[in-house]
Amino acid sequence: MAxxxxxxxxxxxxxxxYGETIAVxxxxxxxxxxxxxxxxxxxxxxxxxxxxxxxxxxxxxxxxIALEGMDVSAMAPARLRRRLGYVFQGIGLFPHFTIAxxxxxxxxxxxxxxxxxxxxxxxxxxxxDPAMASRMPAELSGGQRQRVGVARALAGEPHGLLxxxxxGALDPVTRDALGEKVRELHRQLKLTTIMVTHDMAEALLLAxxxxxxxxGQIVADTTPRQLLAGDGGDVAQALVAVPRAQARALADLTP
Amino acid sequence: xxxxxxxxxxxxxPLAQHVLLSAAALALGTAFALPLAVWAxxxxxxxxxxxxxxxxVQTVPALALLALFFPLLLALRSVFGxxxxxxxxxxxxxxxxxxxxxxxxxxxxxxxxxxxxxxLEAADGVGMTAWQKLRLVEAPLAAPFxxxxxxxxxxxxxxxxxxxxxxxxxxxxxPIFAGLQTQNWALVLAGxxxxxxxxxxxxxxxxxxxxxFRKRRRLAVFLGLALAAIGIIGAGISTRDGSRDxxxxxxxxxxxxxxxxxLIGQRLENAGYAVQYREGLGSAVIxxxxxxxxxxxxxxxxxxxxxxxxxxxxxPPRAQMIDEIRQWEADNSGTLMLGALGFxxxxxxAMKEDRAEVLRVASLTDLAASAPSLAVGGDVEFFERPEWRxxxxxxxxxxxxxxxxxxxxxxxALTGGEADVIAAFxxxxxxxxxxxxxxxxxxxxxxAYDALxxxxxxxxxxxxxxxxxxxxxxxxxxxxxxxxxxxxxxxVDKKSPREAAQWxxxxxx
Numbered sequence: 165m166a167x168x169x170x171x172x173x174x175x176x177x178x179x180x181x182y183g184e185t186i187a188v189x190x191x192x193x194x195x196x197x198x199x200x201x202x203x204x205x206x207x208x209x210x211x212x213x214x215x216x217x218x219x220x221x222x223x224x225x226x227x228x229i230a231l232e233g234m235d236v237s238a239m240a241p242a243r244l245r246r247r248l249g250y251v252f253q254g255i256g257l258f259p260h261f262t263i264a265x266x267x268x269x270x271x272x273x274x275x276x277x278x279x280x281x282x283x284x285x286x287x288x289x290x291x292x293d294p295a296m297a298s299r300m301p302a303e304l305s306g307g308q309r310q311r312v313g314v315a316r317a318l319a320g321e322p323h324g325l326l327x328x329x330x331x332g333a334l335d336p337v338t339r340d341a342l343g344e345k346v347r348e349l350h351r352q353l354k355l356t357t358i359m360v361t362h363d364m365a366e367a368l369l370l371a372x373x374x375x376x377x378x379x380g381q382i383v384a385d386t387t388p389r390q391l392l393a394g395d396g397g398d399v400a401q402a403l404v405a406v407p408r409a410q411a412r413a414l415a416d417l418t419p
Numbered sequence: 420x421x422x423x424x425x426x427x428x429x430x431x432x433p434l435a436q437h438v439l440l441s442a443a444a445l446a447l448g449t450a451f452a453l454p455l456a457v458w459a460x461x462x463x464x465x466x467x468x469x470x471x472x473x474x475x476v477q478t479v480p481a482l483a484l485l486a487l488f489f490p491l492l493l494a495l496r497s498v499f500g501x502x503x504x505x506x507x508x509x510x511x512x513x514x515x516x517x518x519x520x521x522x523x524x525x526x527x528x529x530x531x532x533x534x535x536x537x538x539l540e541a542a543d544g545v546g547m548t549a550w551q552k553l554r555l556v557e558a559p560l561a562a563p564f565x566x567x568x569x570x571x572x573x574x575x576x577x578x579x580x581x582x583x584x585x586x587x588x589x590x591x592x593x594p595i596f597a598g599l600q601t602q603n604w605a606l607v608l609a610g611x612x613x614x615x616x617x618x619x620x621x622x623x624x625x626x627x628x629x630x631x632f633r634k635r636r637r638l639a640v641f642l643g644l645a646l647a648a649i650g651i652i653g654a655g656i657s658t659r660d661g662s663r664d665x666x667x668x669x670x671x672x673x674x675x676x677x678x679x680x681x682l683i684g685q686r687l688e689n690a691g692y693a694v695q696y697r698e699g700l701g702s703a704v705i706x707x708x709x710x711x712x713x714x715x716x717x718x719x720x721x722x723x724x725x726x727x728x729x730x731x732x733x734x735p736p737r738a739q740m741i742d743e744i745r746q747w748e749a750d751n752s753g754t755l756m757l758g759a760l761g762f763x764x765x766x767x768x769a770m771k772e773d774r775a776e777v778l779r780v781a782s783l784t785d786l787a788a789s790a791p792s793l794a795v796g797g798d799v800e801f802f803e804r805p806e807w808r809x810x811x812x813x814x815x816x817x818x819x820x821x822x823x824x825x826x827x828x829x830x831x832a833l834t835g836g837e838a839d840v841i842a843a844f845x846x847x848x849x850x851x852x853x854x855x856x857x858x859x860x861x862x863x864x865x866x867a868y869d870a871l872x873x874x875x876x877x878x879x880x881x882x883x884x885x886x887x888x889x890x891x892x893x894x895x896x897x898x899x900x901x902x903x904x905x906x907x908x909x910x911v912d913k914k915s916p917r918e919a920a921q922w923x924x925x926x927x928x
Contacts, residue, residue: 219544221540221543221544241543241546242546242547242548242551243546244546245543245544245545245546246545246546250541250544250545252537252540252541252544254535254536254537254538254540254541255537255541256535256537256538256539256540256541256542256544257538257541258538258541258542258555258556259538259560260559260560260635269545269555270545270546273545273546273547273551316545
């Protein structure tokens with residue numbers, strides 16, 4: 165993969181304000197290649213804003229972000245986005261395209277066509293029946309659609325995957341299965357993954373580094389294990405307390 | 420029924436022209452609406468202004484919108500030069516395109532601003548440029564809604580295009596307006612039927628395209644567009660004819676004008692000219708049409724030119740008035756006033772004989788006494804004209820009510836008792852037929868209305884042209900004209916303007 169000495173992503177004094185409102189204060193941060201980072205926080209903590217500044221769906225008001233050593237503000241936004249897989253809660257499959265066309269859209273924008281074999285491979289990668297290639301998105305369930313969303317994000321062989329509440333709209337069983345699948349793909353394809361979530365349990369189970377955001381600032385930057393051991397401060401611990409209490413209550417119920 | 424079928428079979432040219440005009444207006448309106456819709460979908464202010472403007476245009480009656488392009492294009496001649504057409508296809512196209520704007524624009528803006536935000540985020544997220552996003556995502560998803568708007572626009576445009584007749588563009592309005600004036604209902608019905616059928620067919624074909632977009636059936640989209648294209652191309656081919664020296668004869672919108680236009684046309688055809696008719700032109704635009712060369716010849720009335728074009732208030736003796744008009748036309752635009760046809764079509768106040776007897780009214784002076792309890796009827800423009808003000812002033816007329824009718828229905832209103840007195844036309848055959856009493860004008864407030872033959876400046880030196888029309892000067896007396904008019908206007912044994920013109924021609928020779 166990439167040179168391990170150059171961070172996959174580097175944030176230098178990055179901030180975003182909307183008029184008087186500050187969404188992200190001033191973030192300085194490095195993400196090493198191959199890591200699975202979860203960005204956790206309550207609604208309005210600035211976690212989605214921070215993520216979307218990476219592929220310039222939102223432009224920062226201050227600071228600089230470097231992707232594999234290159235300043236993202238110097239790249240054409242469309243070019244930049246084709247280098248990063250993007251999966252979000254809205255899924256956003258194009259309803260007038262078949263599943264195969266949806267998956268192949270990124271390469272098509274670069275004037276290349278994915279072969280049927282490659283589409284099949286991508287569908288199998290996200291555990292979908294390759295026969296689905298010719299279906300329309302409306303014929304699929306929510307979980308199947310987000311699997312297609314993941315396959316679409318991976319079609320251009322990106323080094324990084326940006327995920328904004330990717331499983332937020334799915335039922336718990338589907339959500340769990342798809343989380344596991346993404347974790348597996350992350351390892352298999354040697355991706356660098358950044359996942360925004362408000363669910364601390366999901367972050368603890370999937371990520372190997374957890375960033376907790378509160379009021380536009382990163383208030384904790386640690387591993388799941390240390391968080392469970394009590395590190396990371398009050399805001400982080402308040403978030404950890406929820407799944408921990410649930411786990412305890414469940415354990416008590418178990419006969 | 421037979422008359423209806425016959426009328427239908429004669430609609431070939433108006434139908435083809437109607438198709439071409441409507442299609443061109445729709446294409447122009449859409450070509451303008453779509454980029455505007457894209458811009459409006461990205462800016463709330465642009466959307467507000469664009470939709471506000473389009474809605475405002477919709478509130479202007481189509482008839483007025485069409486007429487307004489005449490002065491507008493006339494003014495634009497100072498920029499584009501005198502060859503800019505002010506009547507006919509161009510103003511009709513522009514007005515109808517403006518009319519087609521709103522439904523397409525509104526549907527397109529609504530569709531574009533209501534696209535699923537998730538899909539738009541995905542389009543950005545996968546790395547589409549703004550243009551790719553528009554082409555690959557926004558346009559195909561908005562297409563069915565835009566087609567629905569286009570269908571509405573098509574039906575409106577085809578309906579409103581019948582009004583293009585009033586500004587000199589041949590359309591299915593020709594039989595409708597001609598039929599309304601001469602009470603030839605078969606003609607009216609044929610025009611309405613053809614335009615309604617055309618609207619339904621257009622709606623059906625565009626509906627097929629819309630369905631194809633919605634269900635993603637390319638064949639349906641292709642089929643609908645191909646059939647529409649065949650219809651338009653067919654109309655285009657059928658209207659192509661050789662470019663002989665074509666003379667355009669204008670007429671206003673009543674029977675006498677239709678008949679005189681045919682009479683002039685027959686003489687010019689005999690002299691070897693190819694002839695076209697622009698019928699049903701409004702009084703306000705027809706004189707300008709002649710001086711600007713949009714029409715070559717028509718008949719107007721002395722008092723109308725005197726008051727409307729020359730803006731003169733006093734009423735001199737008729738011979739002097741005619742001489743001054745001849746001079747003014749020559750000096751002002753080079754138009755040739757060839758001469759008076761020999762009859763007058765003046766405004767004349769008329770009452771039913773028995774009613775006039777009861778009220779003891781024989782002159783306008785007598786009328787002034789009874790007027791406050793009477794209703795007066797006039798054609799749609801009469802009460803705006805200087806003649807009405809002159810009469811009101813001279814006799815101190817104050818009526819209980821003023822009612823406007825089309826020229827044809829005015830006589831029915833009088834016989835039916837809706838109006839007690841009407842501003843009739845002295846050459847109208849119905850004055851004699853309905854045994855109406857024409858009130859005298861002892862103070863001479865109403866100006867002379869001799870029918871004058873006017874020739875466009877570019878034909879004024881054309882000896883063959885002028886010689887073909889000279890025999891008409893002084894050749895038609897008022898009784899003959901009344902009889903010809905009555906033959907067209909009456910209910911039984913009705914003649915067409917062409918037949919009446921034939922009859923007139925026989926009387927002259």
